Amino acid sequence: MIEIHLFEQLVAFADCGTLSAAAEKLHISQPALSRSMQRLEQELEVTLFDRQKSRILLNENGELAVKYARNLLLQENSMIEQIREFDRKKRTISLGSCAPVLVPEVVSLLSWLYSGMTISSEITGDPALADYLLEGRYQLAILHEKPDETLFCSCPVADEQLYVSLPPVHPLADAEGLYLRELDGQTFLLYSQTGFWDKLCRREMPSSRFLMQEEMEVLDELVANSALPAFTTDYIMRQDPRPSDRVAIPVLDEEASVTYYCACPRPEQTRFRALFRHYRSRS
Amino acid sequence: MIEIHLFEQLVAFADCGTLSAAAEKLHISQPALSRSMQRLEQELEVTLFDRQKSRILLNENGELAVKYARNLLLQENSMIEQIREFDRKKRTISLGSCAPVLVPEVVSLLSWLYSGMTISSEITGDPALADYLLEGRYQLAILHEKPDETLFCSCPVADEQLYVSLPPVHPLADAEGLYLRELDGQTFLLYSQTGFWDKLCRREMPSSRFLMQEEMEVLDELVANSALPAFTTDYIMRQDPRPSDRVAIPVLDEEASVTYYCACPRPEQTRFRALFRHYRSRS
DNA sequence: TCGGATTACGTGCACCGTAATGATC
DNA sequence: GATCATTACGGTGCACGTAATCCGA
Numbered sequence: 001m002i003e004i005h006l007f008e009q010l011v012a013f014a015d016c017g018t019l020s021a022a023a024e025k026l027h028i029s030q031p032a033l034s035r036s037m038q039r040l041e042q043e044l045e046v047t048l049f050d051r052q053k054s055r056i057l058l059n060e061n062g063e064l065a066v067k068y069a070r071n072l073l074l075q076e077n078s079m080i081e082q083i084r085e086f087d088r089k090k091r092t093i094s095l096g097s098c099a100p101v102l103v104p105e106v107v108s109l110l111s112w113l114y115s116g117m118t119i120s121s122e123i124t125g126d127p128a129l130a131d132y133l134l135e136g137r138y139q140l141a142i143l144h145e146k147p148d149e150t151l152f153c154s155c156p157v158a159d160e161q162l163y164v165s166l167p168p169v170h171p172l173a174d175a176e177g178l179y180l181r182e183l184d185g186q187t188f189l190l191y192s193q194t195g196f197w198d199k200l201c202r203r204e205m206p207s208s209r210f211l212m213q214e215e216m217e218v219l220d221e222l223v224a225n226s227a228l229p230a231f232t233t234d235y236i237m238r239q240d241p242r243p244s245d246r247v248a249i250p251v252l253d254e255e256a257s258v259t260y261y262c263a264c265p266r267p268e269q270t271r272f273r274a275l276f277r278h279y280r281s282r283s
Numbered sequence: 284m285i286e287i288h289l290f291e292q293l294v295a296f297a298d299c300g301t302l303s304a305a306a307e308k309l310h311i312s313q314p315a316l317s318r319s320m321q322r323l324e325q326e327l328e329v330t331l332f333d334r335q336k337s338r339i340l341l342n343e344n345g346e347l348a349v350k351y352a353r354n355l356l357l358q359e360n361s362m363i364e365q366i367r368e369f370d371r372k373k374r375t376i377s378l379g380s381c382a383p384v385l386v387p388e389v390v391s392l393l394s395w396l397y398s399g400m401t402i403s404s405e406i407t408g409d410p411a412l413a414d415y416l417l418e419g420r421y422q423l424a425i426l427h428e429k430p431d432e433t434l435f436c437s438c439p440v441a442d443e444q445l446y447v448s449l450p451p452v453h454p455l456a457d458a459e460g461l462y463l464r465e466l467d468g469q470t471f472l473l474y475s476q477t478g479f480w481d482k483l484c485r486r487e488m489p490s491s492r493f494l495m496q497e498e499m500e501v502l503d504e505l506v507a508n509s510a511l512p513a514f515t516t517d518y519i520m521r522q523d524p525r526p527s528d529r530v531a532i533p534v535l536d537e538e539a540s541v542t543y544y545c546a547c548p549r550p551e552q553t554r555f556r557a558l559f560r561h562y563r564s565r566s
Numbered sequence: 567t568c569g570g571a572t573t574a575c576g577t578g579c580a581c582c583g584t585a586a587t588g589a590t591c
Numbered sequence: 592g593a594t595c596a597t598t599a600c601g602g603t604g605c606a607c608g609t610a611a612t613c614c615g616a
Binding site: 001002003004005008044045046047060061064065068069071072073075076077079080082083084086087090 | 284285286287288291327328329330343344347348351352354355356358359360362363365366367369370373
């Protein structure tokens with residue numbers, strides 16, 4: 001068995017062309033590298049270099065060895081990475097959500113139930129979210145539709161109803177309810193991390209402009225200080241019951257009213273039993 | 284970069300089940316192995332073992348690491364083998380021959396022309412000999428047909444004519460010439476390393492029995508001391524002109540008279556220029 | 567009490583760096 | 592003289608083995 005650092009040094013030499021340059025790159029002395037290469041030849045029982053008096057070059061064996069060595073080094077690196085990744089995955093729960101509202105609640109619940117675990121979360125409007133769950137990109141997901149029973153373990157977590165938030169002076173401010181298409185053409189303030197809501201808005205209001213806001217605080221500020229229509233939901237209003245000078249009008253589109261499901265792949269069911277037990281016992 | 288001997292030790296532990304057994308197998312002390320495994324965990328930044336008070340077991344990370352490590356070790360071993368093999372191939376000429384007679388001559392010529400090289404030779408009746416040449420199993424071949432000009436570099440080396448060797452009392456002993464099928468049904472003494480001749484005899488004389496002899500000396504002895512028919516060739520008779528109490532009758536089959544060609548793959552042409560020059564200048 | 571793992575401790579040697587040498591441009 | 596490789600030499604850190612300790616069956 002030949003130690004890998006010898007191959008590493010060989011590759012460094014191949015990259016640099018001279019022992020001295022390679023030695024510098026490797027932060028070792030030139031004689032040390034020279035000896036290492038002699039040792040490598042000895043252990044391989046093969047010459048790797050053409051040694052001229054004041055120059056050293058790879059011979060055919062050397063060229064071949066470098067080719068293999070590069071491969072071996074890549075192999076080892078990727079191996080180490082994969083082991084670390086496997087370990088990391090075991091100690092983190094990665095949550096994918098189709099919408100933002102439930103994320104803080106679920107994350108804090110997870111970090112309570114699985115203390116010591118790292119919880120990471122991501123909001124995505126990508127309709128392939130459930131597939132990502134199966135692929136292992138997420139261990140847990142919040143979906144706005146009940147996923148396939150045979151592939152997933154899931155339970156309902158909360159409902160959410162979309163509202164348009166209008167200033168009282170807005171021409172539609174006294175409507176009892178509105179369809180999104182009735183609002184098409186107007187300019188909205190919109191949070192950038194709305195997950196699947198974003199797609200819905202753009203589909204139903206193709207002529208509207210959306211002023212995207214990355215920061216929730218900034219968005220709130222703008223809503224409070226402008227006459228631009230925006231969106232809110234019953235969930236949000238429950239969470240933050242501060243009085244507002246806006247009127248909230250329910251959106252009547254069927255898709256504006258959703259039930260969120262928490263889901264994991266069937267094989268992971270046992271891992272998240274505590275979480276599901278919590279939500280099932282609550283309802 | 285993690286040294287490969289740590290992975291080797293990990294695999295040994297996985298194979299043995301305890302540190303002490305693995306340490307013995309590796310010819311190191313138990314504490315040394317214990318520390319190595321701690322170091323491996325440190326360098327991987329991952330735990331690999333469940334440590335109970337008086338027992339140590341692979342955890343999930345460990346199992347995965349062992350799987351990868353086995354792979355890496357195989358990889359390195361095969362790499363080393365291939366480099367050595369490549370080197371060896373460069374300093375040996377491997378000759379494949381369809382028949383035995385020319386082998387000593389060609390081998391001695393090769394070792395003269397390419398002093399320092401190892402010459403290995405093999406006799407085979409396999410009609411795919413030329414293909415083996417292209418595959419690199421042989422660098423040089425003696426064929427009994429001129430090979431494809433576009434793929435091979437070749438030149439004629441010698442002719443050979445097959446004879447049946449009969450005792451004077453044999454009913455056919457005064458024939459001027461014979462076809463093999465006229466001899467079918469008889470029992471022959473036959474050398475086992477005849478290459479393609481073997482196939483020819485069995486095809487033309489399907490009802491004959493052949494008493495195969497591994498040793499040339501034994502065969503000669505038997506020929507001298509029995510009345511069984513055997514084979515010889517003009518080449519053999521020229522080489523060994525000792526008088527014999529046998530009669531040699533030429534075999535008239537077209538295939539019983541061959542010209543041998545020495546051949547190498549076109550790309551190797553330059554390597555064997557000296558050899559071809561020798562044979563071409565001779566004719 | 568024995569077998570197995572880890573910790574403590576002293577030691578040797580493998581490998582390093584510096585210095586010297588040789589060679590080429 | 593500058594650059595590059597190899598050899599010589601002296602020093603040191605690191606991994607080893609021995610011994611001691613702890614734990615469990």
